[in-house]
Amino acid sequence: MAVKIRLQRHGKKNFAFFHIVVADTRAPRDGRYIEQIGSYNPNTNPATIVLDFDKALAWLNVGAQMTLVTRRILSYEGVLLRKHLQGGVAKGALTQEQADAKFEAWKAQKDAKVSAKVAGIAKDAAAKEKAAIDAEAKVNAERSQALAKKKAEAEAAAQAAAAEAAAEAATEQEASEETSAEA
Numbered sequence: 001m002a003v004k005i006r007l008q009r010h011g012k013k014n015f016a017f018f019h020i021v022v023a024d025t026r027a028p029r030d031g032r033y034i035e036q037i038g039s040y041n042p043n044t045n046p047a048t049i050v051l052d053f054d055k056a057l058a059w060l061n062v063g064a065q066m067t068l069v070t071r072r073i074l075s076y077e078g079v080l081l082r083k084h085l086q087g088g089v090a091k092g093a094l095t096q097e098q099a100d101a102k103f104e105a106w107k108a109q110k111d112a113k114v115s116a117k118v119a120g121i122a123k124d125a126a127a128k129e130k131a132a133i134d135a136e137a138k139v140n141a142e143r144s145q146a147l148a149k150k151k152a153e154a155e156a157a158a159q160a161a162a163a164e165a166a167a168e169a170a171t172e173q174e175a176s177e178e179t180s181a182e183a
Contacts, residue, residue, distance in 0.1 A: 017041040
């Protein structure tokens with residue numbers, strides 16, 4: 001029986017996530033599987049991978065084949081490097097301690113790279129948010145200046161209307177004084 005490590009699709013349309021499973025090659029993609037060894041969610045940035053490292057390594061050691069995407073995932077997680085180092089230990093090219101040290105150094109480097117990417121994404125998001133707040137503050141300042149200008153124009157118009165009304169009242173009063181003086 002040929003065994004493959006492959007992805008099993010779940011989730012809804014345009015928002016899929018995958019289970020990483022070990023299945024018979026003749027089984028349907030989303031059908032029966034032998035064992036589930038992890039999950040992969042490409043919808044997050046960076047993609048979320050949960051993998052049972054030891055089970056994946058055990059299945060590779062007994063000859064399970066990988067699809068292209070699962071090969072990339074297992075390589076990203078270090079399963080293929082660990083298998084390669086174990087092969088070197090079996091051949092006597094290096095000791096188990098040396099293999100463990102090489103793997104830990106690789107793992108630390110990879111973790112630093114991932115944390116740098118996450119920090120960069122967070123920094124970019126903060127910069128975008130700050131830029132949006134600054135733009136909003138600029139728009140609000142322009143609006144408040146426009147409102148203040150309209151208010152000043154309205155007050156000036158009201159004062160002019162009051163002055164005009166006072167002048168009109170004064171002319172009416174003069175006219176009434178003239179008519180009373182003539183009478």
